[in-house]
Amino acid sequence: MSSVVKDTHHDEHPSGIMRWITTTNHKDIGTLYLWFAMIMFFIGGLMALVIRSELFQPGLQFVDPQFFNSMTTMHALVMIFGVVMPAFTGLANWMIPIMVGGPDMALPRMNNWSFWIMPFAFSMLLSTLWMDGGAPAGGWTLYPPLSLQTGDAFPFLIFAIHFMGLSSIMGAINIVATILNMRAPGMTLMKMPLFVWTWLITAFLLIAVMPVLAGGVTMLLTDKYFGTSFFNAAGGGDPVMFQHIFWFFGHPEVYILILPSFGVVSAIIPTFARKPLFGYASMVYATASIAFLSFIVWAHHMFTVGMPLAGEVFFMFATMLIAVPTGVKVFNWVTTMWKGAMTFETPMLFAIGFIVMFTIGGFSGLMLAITPADFQYHDTYFVVAHFHYVLVPGSIFAIMAACYFWLPKWTGNMYPETLGKVHFWLSTFFVNLTFFPMHFVGLAGMPRRIPDYSLQFADYNMIASIGAFGFGFAQIIFLYIIIKTIKGGSKATDQVWEGAEGLEWTLPSPPPYHSFSTPPVIK
Amino acid sequence: MIEYKEGEFKEFIIKPNSSLSWKGNKIFFFMLFFVSFVIAFSFAMAGMWLIVPFTGLEMILLGSALTYCYIKNSQCEIVKIDENKVSVALIRMRTKKVFDCNKYWAKFILNKPKLSGYPHKLVLRSAGREMEIGALLTDEERIKLARMLKKNVE
Numbered sequence: 162m163s164s165v166v167k168d169t170h171h172d173e174h175p176s177g178i179m180r181w182i183t184t185t186n187h188k189d190i191g192t193l194y195l196w197f198a199m200i201m202f203f204i205g206g207l208m209a210l211v212i213r214s215e216l217f218q219p220g221l222q223f224v225d226p227q228f229f230n231s232m233t234t235m236h237a238l239v240m241i242f243g244v245v246m247p248a249f250t251g252l253a254n255w256m257i258p259i260m261v262g263g264p265d266m267a268l269p270r271m272n273n274w275s276f277w278i279m280p281f282a283f284s285m286l287l288s289t290l291w292m293d294g295g296a297p298a299g300g301w302t303l304y305p306p307l308s309l310q311t312g313d314a315f316p317f318l319i320f321a322i323h324f325m326g327l328s329s330i331m332g333a334i335n336i337v338a339t340i341l342n343m344r345a346p347g348m349t350l351m352k353m354p355l356f357v358w359t360w361l362i363t364a365f366l367l368i369a370v371m372p373v374l375a376g377g378v379t380m381l382l383t384d385k386y387f388g389t390s391f392f393n394a395a396g397g398g399d400p401v402m403f404q405h406i407f408w409f410f411g412h413p414e415v416y417i418l419i420l421p422s423f424g425v426v427s428a429i430i431p432t433f434a435r436k437p438l439f440g441y442a443s444m445v446y447a448t449a450s451i452a453f454l455s456f457i458v459w460a461h462h463m464f465t466v467g468m469p470l471a472g473e474v475f476f477m478f479a480t481m482l483i484a485v486p487t488g489v490k491v492f493n494w495v496t497t498m499w500k501g502a503m504t505f506e507t508p509m510l511f512a513i514g515f516i517v518m519f520t521i522g523g524f525s526g527l528m529l530a531i532t533p534a535d536f537q538y539h540d541t542y543f544v545v546a547h548f549h550y551v552l553v554p555g556s557i558f559a560i561m562a563a564c565y566f567w568l569p570k571w572t573g574n575m576y577p578e579t580l581g582k583v584h585f586w587l588s589t590f591f592v593n594l595t596f597f598p599m600h601f602v603g604l605a606g607m608p609r610r611i612p613d614y615s616l617q618f619a620d621y622n623m624i625a626s627i628g629a630f631g632f633g634f635a636q637i638i639f640l641y642i643i644i645k646t647i648k649g650g651s652k653a654t655d656q657v658w659e660g661a662e663g664l665e666w667t668l669p670s671p672p673p674y675h676s677f678s679t680p681p682v683i684k
Numbered sequence: 685m686i687e688y689k690e691g692e693f694k695e696f697i698i699k700p701n702s703s704l705s706w707k708g709n710k711i712f713f714f715m716l717f718f719v720s721f722v723i724a725f726s727f728a729m730a731g732m733w734l735i736v737p738f739t740g741l742e743m744i745l746l747g748s749a750l751t752y753c754y755i756k757n758s759q760c761e762i763v764k765i766d767e768n769k770v771s772v773a774l775i776r777m778r779t780k781k782v783f784d785c786n787k788y789w790a791k792f793i794l795n796k797p798k799l800s801g802y803p804h805k806l807v808l809r810s811a812g813r814e815m816e817i818g819a820l821l822t823d824e825e826r827i828k829l830a831r832m833l834k835k836n837v838e
Contacts, residue, residue, distance in 0.1 A: 264822045330742055330745065338750060338753050341703065341708070341712060341753075343701070371742065375738040376724075376727070376736075376737075379734050383734070391734075398731075
């Protein structure tokens with residue numbers, strides 16, 4: 162007596178623009194995040210090229226100082242909130258449900274919202290470029306009283322930050338709920354891939370620090386428009402307090418930008434070394450240690466502001482302590498490669514590039530941690546070199562490595578390997594050409610955030626600008642490779658890479674619209 | 685997840701997979717709650733009280749998300765099929781609703797979605813009454829369940 166009314170092919174899904182607007186599918190939302198990050202990468206990159214064009218030689222060439230400062234501010238905001246964070250959230254959306262054996266994210270509708278807030282937030286932020294008084298120009302740190310001098314753009318900046326924060330919080334809550342509640346039977350916490358672990362800890366950090374940023378920027382807003390004096394010394398407030406608030410958010414934010422990279426590299430190195438990851442448990446504990454330490458080091462950004470000696474010593478040693486768990490990670494990656502049957506496909510090249518250049522950034526970070534030395538380095542190009550080594554060949558290289566690593570899984574097509582390698586070598590050459598000379602000009606005393614500089618810094622700045630343009634053009638190859646791979650290419654197998662292990666490689670390439678209809682068995 | 689047992693009667697236990705208990709979710713929530721409010725109140729004591737309401741809002745969102753997951757994951761449906769009867773028990777939190785019908789009048793219908801990509805709807809229909817089954821499953825599982833149920837009432 163029973164009947165089944167027309168059993169249809171269940172892999173169908175809405176097509177056209179509505180697919181992307183209404184989607185609650187984790188893969189679609191992951192794709193949206195990744196494309197958004199790619200678009201913002203080129204927008205933020207163009208801003209970087211404006212900066213480097215102006216700094217190509219001493220004197221004012223192309224832009225006025227106000228616009229130059231807007232470019233440095235907007236470049237940072239776009240790259241941090243619009244590129245690295247959405248790219249990692251995109252990777253998390255795509256990979257975490259597949260890696261833990263879940264059917265989708267725990268809160269799919271909220272997932273859709275958390276993505277679609279982003280384009281509005283960034284439209285609002287970028288629209289400030291055309292406003293009276295120009296775009297925000299007080300630096301991404303928004304220190305008062307300078308940031309309070311921003312023109313009409315100020316409330317737009319604050320609300321854009323609120324929206325970005327809301328999106329990040331919603332994304333983080335979704336990831337936490339997914340990892341905790343959607344794991345397949347047998348997928349215990351200590352069996353989870355490290356990418357999942359690093360994201361769980363990153364989400365914890367995001368949830369802990371985002372309200373601090375939200376509260377801080379809201380107090381800036383009330384100081385400017387509602388007559389409060391949280392940061393106004395004339396009204397009994399304390400402008401230095403804003404710096405504490407900002408960096409209490411800002412330092413964990415640095416780890417929010419780098420911890421998922423550790424997860425990506427920890428997936429790639431064992432695959433191409435054809436060996437299990439050395440010291441899995443120590444990697445988990447090292448990640449947790451880094452996250453904990455990130456809460457107690459914020460004032461190393463403020464050594465020159467003025468602090469009690471005991472405070473300076475505490476923050477110096479706490480900061481240096483981070484080198485221990487980070488060293489454990491680098492040691493484990495190198496030991497995983499040791500005596501492995503290594504091959505050097507593009508993801509592996511980017512992962513090795515990450516280890517080498519992130520370590521350079523880590524060492525310059527250690528130099529900056531030394532309080533008396535920091536008095537010399539503070540606000541110079543040495544700091545610019547340091548954080549760009551951590552964020553470009555660090556986070557950005559890890560994102561690129563992840564794209565090459567999982568692109569065949571996502572699209573079902575292999576990317577052109579030779580072009581991938583060309584992209585890696587050009588990127589590596591030009592990224593070093595851009596940022597390595599900044600160490601020298603920084604040590605020689607060139608301040609950051611200036612459109613003009615003394616003649617003695619001219620040669621290194623010229624080299625850095627050439628490097629920046631080279632790096633920028635190399636990324637067009639990346640875009641070309643991605644589009645070409647989406648459109649076609651040789652078919653990828655389910656496992657894709659010979660040494661690949663994990664649930665994601667048990668699915669077909671590309672995976673079906675709904676990943677695991679029944680929970681897989683975890684050995 | 686569909687668990688199938690066969691004894692005196694055939695039993696299908698339909699529930700979503702949940703990897704963390706409610707207690708585990710509560711421990712995680714209160715850990716984050718504690719950390720977040722220690723941070724917020726520390727700043728409030730220095731006069732920066734506007735961080736507290738944002739922390740509160742965020743904790744409401746986190747708590748709601750984890751509760752929603754728990755409610756979604758604690759749902760359970762038990763379909764029993766014996767010689768003459770089909771019985772469906774819907775267990776939602778602490779409530780239990782039972783729907784009984786004669787096996788010979790019972791009809792399991794898998795409705796195709798109006799728009800492709802949206803989930804199928806599996807219903808049990810009998811003597812003018814209808815109830816949905818398997819809403820907490822993935823679409824593939826729902827289609828599989830429909831086939832299994834159909835086979836068992838034929």
